[in-house]
Amino acid sequence: MALLEVKNLEVKFPLRQGELTALRDVSFSLDRGERLGIVGESGAGKSVAAFAILNLVSRPGYISGGKILFEGRDLAGLSRSELRTIRGNRINMIFQDPMMTLNPVLTIGTQMIECLRAHRRITPAAARQLAIEKLRAVSIPSPEARIDQYPHELSGGMRQRVVIAIALLTDPSVIIADEPTTALDVTIQAEIMELLLELCEHNNVALILITHDLGVVSQVTQRAIVMYAGRIVEEGATRRIIDSARHPYTQGLINALPERTRPGQRLNQIPGVMPSLMDIPQGCAFHPRCQLRIDACQQQLPAYSGSEHARVACLRVDEQERAQ
Amino acid sequence: MRYWRLFRKSAFLYRFRKDKVAVASFSVLMLLVVMSFSAPLIAPYDPYDPVQIDIMDSDIPPSWQAEGDTRFALGTDAQGRDMWSTMLYGTRLSITIGLFAVLLQSLLGIALGLVAGYFGGRIDSFLMRLADIQLSFSTLMVAIVVLAVFQASFGTELYNELALFMLILVIGIAEWPQYARTVRASVLAEKRKEYVDAVRVIGLNRRRIMFRHILPNTLSPILVISTVQVANAIMSEAALSFLGLGMPVNQPSLGSLINSGFEFILSGSWWITTFPALLLVVLVLVINLLGDWMRDVLNPKLYKE
Numbered sequence: 001m002a003l004l005e006v007k008n009l010e011v012k013f014p015l016r017q018g019e020l021t022a023l024r025d026v027s028f029s030l031d032r033g034e035r036l037g038i039v040g041e042s043g044a045g046k047s048v049a050a051f052a053i054l055n056l057v058s059r060p061g062y063i064s065g066g067k068i069l070f071e072g073r074d075l076a077g078l079s080r081s082e083l084r085t086i087r088g089n090r091i092n093m094i095f096q097d098p099m100m101t102l103n104p105v106l107t108i109g110t111q112m113i114e115c116l117r118a119h120r121r122i123t124p125a126a127a128r129q130l131a132i133e134k135l136r137a138v139s140i141p142s143p144e145a146r147i148d149q150y151p152h153e154l155s156g157g158m159r160q161r162v163v164i165a166i167a168l169l170t171d172p173s174v175i176i177a178d179e180p181t182t183a184l185d186v187t188i189q190a191e192i193m194e195l196l197l198e199l200c201e202h203n204n205v206a207l208i209l210i211t212h213d214l215g216v217v218s219q220v221t222q223r224a225i226v227m228y229a230g231r232i233v234e235e236g237a238t239r240r241i242i243d244s245a246r247h248p249y250t251q252g253l254i255n256a257l258p259e260r261t262r263p264g265q266r267l268n269q270i271p272g273v274m275p276s277l278m279d280i281p282q283g284c285a286f287h288p289r290c291q292l293r294i295d296a297c298q299q300q301l302p303a304y305s306g307s308e309h310a311r312v313a314c315l316r317v318d319e320q321e322r323a324q
Numbered sequence: 325m326r327y328w329r330l331f332r333k334s335a336f337l338y339r340f341r342k343d344k345v346a347v348a349s350f351s352v353l354m355l356l357v358v359m360s361f362s363a364p365l366i367a368p369y370d371p372y373d374p375v376q377i378d379i380m381d382s383d384i385p386p387s388w389q390a391e392g393d394t395r396f397a398l399g400t401d402a403q404g405r406d407m408w409s410t411m412l413y414g415t416r417l418s419i420t421i422g423l424f425a426v427l428l429q430s431l432l433g434i435a436l437g438l439v440a441g442y443f444g445g446r447i448d449s450f451l452m453r454l455a456d457i458q459l460s461f462s463t464l465m466v467a468i469v470v471l472a473v474f475q476a477s478f479g480t481e482l483y484n485e486l487a488l489f490m491l492i493l494v495i496g497i498a499e500w501p502q503y504a505r506t507v508r509a510s511v512l513a514e515k516r517k518e519y520v521d522a523v524r525v526i527g528l529n530r531r532r533i534m535f536r537h538i539l540p541n542t543l544s545p546i547l548v549i550s551t552v553q554v555a556n557a558i559m560s561e562a563a564l565s566f567l568g569l570g571m572p573v574n575q576p577s578l579g580s581l582i583n584s585g586f587e588f589i590l591s592g593s594w595w596i597t598t599f600p601a602l603l604l605v606v607l608v609l610v611i612n613l614l615g616d617w618m619r620d621v622l623n624p625k626l627y628k629e
Contacts, residue, residue, distance in 0.1 A: 054525060056521075056524055056525065058521075081529075083527075084527040084528075084529065085527070086527070087524075087525055087526070087527035088525055088526035088527030088528075089527055092525070092526075093522075093525040095518055095521065095522055096518075097518060100517060100518035100519060101518045101519050101521075101522040102519060102522070103519045103523070103537050103540075103541070104519075104541065105540040105541055105543075106536075106537070106540070114528070114532070114536070115526045115528075118526065118527055118528050118529075118532070119527065163522075166526070
């Protein structure tokens with residue numbers, strides 16, 4: 001049985017202008033210790049998916065359909081206090097901006113001890129000891145001194161290390177990292193990603209990495225999901241997706257990588273912009289921007305073809321593959 | 325010790341030292357507080373002790389005037405109490421009422437504001453409309469009605485005994501919306517920040533999130549209105565006492581002193597009203613100056629050198 005299984009998840013936001021569907025029919029699964037990447041442009045629904053897994057979609061949004069099975073239990077049906085035993089304990093989350101995710105008026109030690117004591121029966125002294133250990137595990141120098149400092153006394157990279165240490169405190173089985181390196185500068189990005197990768201491997205933690213950076217996905221994850229306008233358009237082994245993407249959108253994303261163009265040449269961007277979730281086009285959401293579209297694309301929502309872990313939602317995928 | 329060391333290095337203290345008005349206001353305030361709270365030690369007479377009061381000493385002008393008496397530096401009031409001692413005791417009462425009324429206001433206001441801001445929706449609408457209704461009655465009006473009804477129904481004797489608590493209660497309850505609104509506004513801003521999402525993800529319960537994570541981040545506006553509210557509470561108490569609804573004559577606050585002297589001001593005994601009034605003005609002024617200074621310092625958008 002998979003550790004985490006998301007089945008036909010649908011999230012809606014009732015707004016004044018009508019109901020907005022942020023996630024449509026999102027299904028994926030995650031095994032113990034596996035690393036899964038979720039890729040997509042801004043607004044594709046990646047972060048909503050992350051929050052939905054923890055049943056923390058911010059109001060007025062709500063989960064309107066589907067199941068989130070964690071170790072066989074449906075998180076959508078749990079009470080608030082039952083959820084608390086999972087949130088921050090079994091499933092943890094790392095956010096984009098470490099400046100914002102630590103409370104500015106509490107020392108990092110206070111925040112770590114509090115998190116531990118929310119989930120374990122543990123004395124403050126023991127919690128502090130454990131917190132220092134975890135800080136050392138994320139290679140923060142002299143953690144005994146750092147633990148009594150405030151977030152503003154640490155650098156950005158250091159802060160993200162603290163956030164990772166907090167995420168690891170309770171030895172979770174899943175960590176969801178929502179663009180964990182976007183707010184950091186490039187040299188630190190690589191360090192943090194490496195640290196995260198190493199810690200996940202070492203502790204056998206499953207990782208869901210949400211990002212728009214295909215480079216990071218290819219370094220860290222084994223399997224990847226590509227999202228467009230709230231729907232999964234392609235899923236497959238990361239290597240295969242990077243090497244031979246099957247969906248025209250994924251192909252477009254990969255072609256747009258700066259590495260794919262010669263110096264001086266214009267970047268190969270995908271024409272147009274992603275539609276607003278308020279008015280997603282009929283049929284395949286990508287068809288207005290797609291170079292391979294046929295008339296059927298405008299009417300018919302493409303079904304998934306392929307196996308469970310290597311599927312794609314495109315009407316023309318067979319033709320394309322035959323052509324190759 | 326650690327906090328003291330941190331405080332000594334803080335920008336707050338640095339900017340305080342740089343600001344002459346703030347230092348002067350703070351010194352005056354501290355002087356008043358220390359003097360009034362050590363009144364039993366430093367006052368030459370005890371105005372609460374009938375044995376030390378001689379009616380023959382009544383209405384003596386300040387000592388530098390022709391009819392003055394060196395025993396009474398600032399003169400005596402109509403009952404023969406030494407003005408200086410009575411004022412010290414009165415200031416102590418005024419400050420006590422101000423502080424406790426604000427404590428009550430802040431407890432009520434912070435709790436309700438936090439709940440309104442964090443939960444939002446119907447709870448928020450209900451609490452804020454309640455606050456609006458409360459604010460549409462002026463504090464003084466509410467206080468006058470409540471105190472007058474209490475005085476009429478339970479008699480003056482019981483009232484005189486309980487006057488201190490009644491004043492604290494009435495001023496405290498009448499002004500909670502000030503706090504509730506300020507706290508609610510900051511909570512609305514804070515709860516959108518990512519660290520709140522982060523602690524929700526960590527799985528803390530709502531009470532902990534509200535009191536431990538959001539509340540400390542709203543402290544600076546609370547600190548600012550607290551100073552202003554102390555000044556306001558002292559003023560309200562003085563106004564009520566002046567109207568005869570505050571502290572009784574045998575344990576006068578600054579307001580009741582001003583009131584008791586007011587009857588005699590036309591017959592030439594100006595000192596009974598003037599000295600307590602001056603003291604009240606100085607007290608309220610320094611508190612307000614400190615509050616203004618604090619508002620500037622705690623607002624990072626207003627850095628001025």
